[in-house]
Amino acid sequence: MSDDSFFREVSDELRQDKVKAVWTKFGAWIFAAVVLAVATTAGVVGWDRYRIAQANESGDNYLAALDLAREGKRDEAVAALQTIAVDGYGAYPDLARMSIGGVLHEQDKPDEAVAAFDAVAKDSDVPQPIRDMAAVRAAYILVDSGTLDDVRSRVERLTGDSEPLRFPAREAIALAAWKAGDRETARQLFQELLDDAGAPNGISGRARMMLEVIAAGTPAESADSVAPVDGVAGVPLTTPPATATGVPGSDTGQPAAAGTPPADAPESASAPAPATGTNSQAAPSSTPSQAVSEPVPATGAN
Structure with missing residues (x-):
């Protein structure tokens, strides 16, 4: 046997002895650590699956409650949402409480x-x-x-x-x-x-x-300022008829001159009555309306 082979065998035996010593001293702890790691991994995976299942169940129940509300079964919807608010999972209890308020508002x-x-x-x-x-x-x-x-x-x-x-x-x-x-x-x-x-x-x-x-808001008009005009209710008294033609009291059908007051205006503001006769003109008016109205041409022979 060569020296190299001898030293190699001695080294292998020493290494095995060290491993046996470590396992004898810490073997139980190492085994427990491995078991704990496996158990922890299994627990985390199981917990995630449980959370997903609970969340899915709460979500399904929440959607079913909203369907009841849309169908008009609001009392049943409120009862279902209250159950979710107590027993739901994740964010669904808070969402259920918010939805309860919305359904109650819909119920007036x-x-x-x-x-x-x-x-x-x-x-x-x-x-x-x-x-x-x-x-x-x-x-x-x-x-x-x-x-x-x-x-x-x-x-x-x-x-x-x-x-x-x-x-x-x-x-x-x-x-x-x-x-x-x-x-x-x-x-x-x-x-x-x-x-x-x-x-x-x-x-x-x-x-x-x-x-x-x-911007368009104004105080409402009082009832006394609004009265029917030409059979149409709700038109202010100061509104002149839109279809007024001719001089008030005249049967000529001639269009009224610019500034002629409406037929329902006070007498003091009406145009002067036309004079008749050859080459005659309207008599001057002594009323204040003269400043705002033109004389109306008289009818008759020239």
């Missing part, structure tokens, strides 16, 4: 709908974006059923330039201000929405429409 229950949205908005366990959206939804309902202060208390904090929901928040306040009679505040907010290039098309379009409504 504004107070209950606002209470549902307020409960979501005040729940610190709900993600902030959903809380903000709930506040906006409540504000829109309160435009009709609440006051300007009610709307401001919910969305005033969302009107800042850095807030994602600033546009609907400003629109809700503007609508509430217009309803409350504060036209200047409403006009200013609608103008800001119209001028902001980042505003959604729907909101900017409604802002333009509301600005036109505000």
Whole structure:
């Protein structure tokens, strides 16, 4: 046996002895670590599958509840959504609570709908974006059923330039201000929405429409200032008939001269009666209407 072979055999034996010593000392720990790694991997995979199954089930239940609402079965829809809000998985409980408010609003229950949205908005366990959206939804309902202060208390904090929901928040306040009679505040907010290039098309379009409504808005006429004219109700007393022709009281059918008062004008403002005869002209009038009307040519032989 050569020296190289001898040394190689000795080295192999020493190496085996070291491995046996390590396994004897740490073998149990190594085996436990391997088992733990396998179990952990299996647990993670199983948990992911469970979460997916639960989320799919909650999603299916949520869609089924929305279908009930679309079919008009709103009471059944609310009951199903309440079940999801309690037993649902993931984000579906929060979405179900938001949908409950929407269904209650469709049922013409504004107070209950606002209470549902307020409960979501005040729940610190709900993600902030959903809380903000709930506040906006409540504000829109309160435009009709609440006051300007009610709307401001919910969305005033969302009107800042850095807030994602600033546009609907400003629109809700503007609508509430217009309803409350504060036209200047409403006009200013609608103008800001119209001028902001980042505003959604729907909101900017409604802002333009509301600005036109505000600009055209005038106090309503009293009932005493409106009376039927020629059998048509609702025409102001001061409106002259659109088809007046000829001199009042004349049967000639000749068109009235420029400035001739209408037939229903007061007697003091009517044109002077024409004179008849050869080469005659209308007699001068001593009434104030002379300054605004031309004499009417007389009828008869020249």
